[in-house]
Amino acid sequence: QQQVKQSPQSLIVQKGGISIINCAYENTAFDYFPWYQQFPGKGPALLIAIRPDVSEKKEGRFTISFNKSAKQFSLHIMDSQPGDSATYFCAARWRAGSYQLTFGKGTKLSVIP
Amino acid sequence: DTGVSQDPRHKITKRGQNVTFRCDPISEHNRLYWYRQTLGQGPEFLTYFQNEAQLEKSRLLSDRFSAERPKGSFSTLEIQRTEQGDSAMYLCAGGDSLANTEAFFGQGTRLTVV
16 A cells, blocks of 8 residues: 555644644555645655654654554654644655655645744 | 756647646656646546656557656656647656655746646
8 A cells, every 4th residue: 555644635734833644554564754844835855864764853843753662653843833824744655766756746835923 | 945946847838739838856856757637636647757768658648648768867858739628637656765755846847738
């Protein structure tokens, strides 16, 4: 099964708050889990990524938490800012062959002042 | 800036016409991918090149679609006899297998079939 399930579909957070987006996968053939940020009319931009042998990775205000046994991972955006308003996609990469990415359906984040 | 450029950024075409898109990755990107993204959805994999060889194609890639990557540099994606269902953002992504880096996306080509 190639699905990556992402929730919520949309999220409204006040400035300074914490935004949390969750993803779950089924296939154990994935070896790399990136998050992409996409603004309207633009291509997805890599935000942060994690490998399954690590439980957490932090880069600035962005943190990925990874639960290998539950096959779940999440993105936390601390001190959310209006400039963070965008659509966020989790993805999972096949560990062989084309190393193609399978994406979730996206979460539209709105950070209100 | 990922270094992956796509041309054109926007394309409006009439149903039944052929269209061609171009992607220019950076020289280190021996891996090249095409994805398609429809409104409100995540990108979906279409095809993959390792250097000039097209090694994998999705079932989404119908016979009307063809992709090339001559000399392992730029790539083109052609859609023949376009249909309204082809309207989408077509994204190109590059990656470096030696560095095992993630895929870096271009800005995409927005296709509208009228």
